[in-house]
Amino acid sequence: MNVFVIRSPYCYLNAIEFKKKYNLEDKSCILLIGYLAVDSIDIQHFEKIVDVHDWQSVVYYPQNASVAFEEDSLESKRLFRFPGNKILFLQKYVKRINCALPPKQSVKRVILQNIDDYSFLHVANRLEPKTLYC
DSSP states (O other): OEEEEEOSHHHHHHHHHHHHHTTOOGGGEEEEEEEOTTOTHHHHHHHHHOOGGGSSEEEEEESOHHHHHHOOOHHHHHHHOOOSOHHHHHHHHHHHHHHHSOOGGGOOEEEESOTTSHHHHHHHHHHOOSEEEO
16 A cells, blocks of 8 residues: 655645556555645635545645634634644644555555644554655
8 A cells, every 4th residue: 555645736736747657556555635624726726626535545634724723713613613622633634644544554655745733643653664765
């Protein structure tokens, strides 16, 4: 199993090139897409360019969760529908990511767009892949 974790449409193109270079089968690849939770334009771009038939599964998750729970605006609370409790929010965030991931024994490669992002690091630490690409 190969897990791609990306955030930008340009990295989606890189992911497709990576799949072709290593001759990876569609059924062996999972795509995790982080989108900006406070700006839904990001997810609209991805929905237009991502072909779900090229992947075993495609999972969207809010990338900038720290911004969403640090802001006190009504709009950010409405977007997430979580209470202001940061610990509870992070527990739900981690649980949602973990549910999307395959069993770590089946993962051969993890391909991360950004090693500095905490959610990308969580995926890498959780899966403990044989090979990690950044």
